[in-house]
């Protein structure tokens with residue numbers, strides 16, 4: 370999705386998605402077209418006596434609608450900030466807040482598994498919405514009973530926001546995962562259940578709720594927007610469940626358990642021609658290689674990179690001219706799930722595993738640590754399949770096959786896993802042009818799954 374950064378609050382980048390720019394005028398139009406209805410509603414709910422008078426004519430209702438729509442999205446932003454501020458207090462960094470078609474998304478790098486923290490973060494958004502609603506409600510009464518045209522416009526907007534903010538809080542507290550209510554539900558379920566089980570239940574409830582909402586919205590209320598929200602909830606619930614199931618499956622599995630150890634990682638020389646590289650890819654049926662110069666890893670090259678060179682020029686181009694030098698690395702003792710998350714956030718199919726030297730193993734360049742192995746998305750997906758097929762036994766098997774010496778040895782796996790190591794398995798995927806890219810699409814269903 371395309372989005373534009375418009376600024377930052379508390380160090381959190383605030384982004385507008387392209388879909389937001391489409392829906393804002395639509396909202397402005399819809400509110401503008403219904404100003405009369407809203408004036409009546411405000412009169413009934415708050416006893417206001419405003420009449421729009423000249424504001425009800427020409428383009429004025431639509432300007433009023435625009436002001437109300439902007440106020441609504443500002444309210445959504447405050448709601449997301451509510452989640453974010455509480456999360457940051459617990460030490461969870463927020464990557465960004467994005468406003469889009471269905472409101473706001475605060476993207477978390479990781480989610481708390483402590484139920485009390487999740488409960489507090491989940492409830493914070495609706496609490497902020499209620500508070501904003503209360504402030505707007507008070508705003509309705511700051512002006513005298515007959516406030517004139519400008520005053521009436523003000524009362525209209527704050528009155529509208531008072532109602533919609535409370536509606537926002539209520540709607541978000543419906544138990545549809547991944548909405549706030551779903552998270553509250555999971556937090557409460559996780560008090561006396563494993564986190565993964567709590568997620569599954571909350572996700573099932575969310576899906577059921579999404580189906581009811583979708584069908585009701587479509588056939589009873591004839592509201593396609595509601596049906597869209599339902600679809601969004603359904604997808605969100607599924608992907609959150611999938612993410613959590615993976616996390617539970619990979620529990621205790623380390624990068625070194627799944628990676629191809631360095632002595633079995635095939636490399637290419639920086640000075641090799643692209644034609645040579647493609648030959649090698651064809652015969653070894655690998656789609657990505659670390660590139661070495663004088664024994665040092667200097668880059669990574671993939672089939673995609675090689676493809677960027679026209680066929681007639683493949684003899685003339687060298688690997689170092691097409692390789693990626695912006696290397697994403699990971700330490701061998703990191704969690705397997707961390708490797709997957711890193712691949713997703715960097716949008717790459719493989720990570721170099723380097724020996725950790727400093728305290729932060731994650732972002733080391735290869736100059737600081739030597740190459741220990743290579744881990745691909747296919748390795749992770751294969752391991753996941755094995756674990757899921759064989760249950761917890763499988764997880765133990767994957768764990769045990771990795772060497773567990775106290776010091777880190779660069780020479781990789783034990784003999785028993787050579788028979789079923791990831792690269793052998795990778796060759797079974799060779800009928801597909803690029804297995805890692807393929808599974809990219811399978812697992813990248815949404816990068817919004819850690820979000821509020």
Ligand SMILES: [Zn+2]
Nearest residue numbers: 494541549821
């Ligand atoms: Zn929320």
